[in-house]
Amino acid sequence: MDSEVRFIYLEVFLVLYPSLFGSDPLFPSALDFEVxxxxxxxxxxxxxxxxxxxxxxxxRMSGHxxxxxxxxxxxxxxxxxxxxxxxxxxxLHSCEPNISLDMNTMLVTALSDIPSHSWLYMDYxxxxxxxxxxxPCGCATPSCRGWVYGRLQQPEAELSAExxxxxxxxxxxx
Ligand SMILES: [Zn+2]
Numbered sequence: 001m002d003s004e005v006r007f008i009y010l011e012v013f014l015v016l017y018p019s020l021f022g023s024d025p026l027f028p029s030a031l032d033f034e035v036x037x038x039x040x041x042x043x044x045x046x047x048x049x050x051x052x053x054x055x056x057x058x059x060r061m062s063g064h065x066x067x068x069x070x071x072x073x074x075x076x077x078x079x080x081x082x083x084x085x086x087x088x089x090x091x092l093h094s095c096e097p098n099i100s101l102d103m104n105t106m107l108v109t110a111l112s113d114i115p116s117h118s119w120l121y122m123d124y125x126x127x128x129x130x131x132x133x134x135x136p137c138g139c140a141t142p143s144c145r146g147w148v149y150g151r152l153q154q155p156e157a158e159l160s161a162e163x164x165x166x167x168x169x170x171x172x173x174x
Contacts, residue, residue: 016086017062026060026107028087033059035090038119041138045092046120052110058099058120061088061106074127076103093148094121096141103127125151 016028016035031049038045052058063084065076072089073081083089088108091099099120100109114120121139124131130150137148 018086021062024060024062026057027062028059033087033120035087038092042092044090046087046090048114048118048120049116051116052114054110054112056110058108058110059087061101061108063088069128069130069132071132073132074101074103075129078129082106091120091122093124093137094139094141095123095137095144096139097121097123097126101127124148129153 014029014031015023016030016033021027034047034049035044036047037043048058061074061082061084063073063082063086065080066073066083067079067081069075069081070083072085073083074088074091075081082103088101091101098110098112098114098118099122100111101107101122102109108120125148128150129152131148131153134147134149134153137144137146
């Protein structure tokens with residue numbers, strides 16, 4: 001095959017996004033990332049094969065902009081949600097995430113040094129006002145909030161947990 005055909009073939013093969021999203025050198029490559037099953041509780045997540053430095057841009061997200069929250073959407077604005085069943089729609093949640101998402105530039109940035117062969121974790125409350133479905137958090141980090149909600153969803157359970165924490169602090173002082 002001639003070199004031009006070969007180049008197109010490689011690009012289509014390696015980029016996680018379909019060609020209808022256009023091309024962007026920052027689009028995620030199958031050399032760096034894979035959407036794969038993690039476990040029964042978490043479902044599928046995005047796994048990275050290579051390491052990243054804190055502050056480094058991992059990729060630019062793309063998708064279909066729709067007007068409602070669904071599974072595999074991330075919020076651009078209250079009326080616009082990016083439906084990305086190829087990459088960013090599969091980021092797992094952690095209360096101590098290792099990536100940050102900018103839904104204006106659509107860039108994914110490393111919050112800390114990320115070793116190769118790691119799962120990528122965002123904080124759903126960073127982008128979402130309301131989640132499609134809230135769920136108990138299994139991140140098991142020291143700052144785990146216990147239950148995953150959108151940033152405008154302030155559940156009674158979380159309020160009472162905060163109040164309990166405050167009471168506990170007062171108790172510690174006395
Ligand atoms: Zn958590």
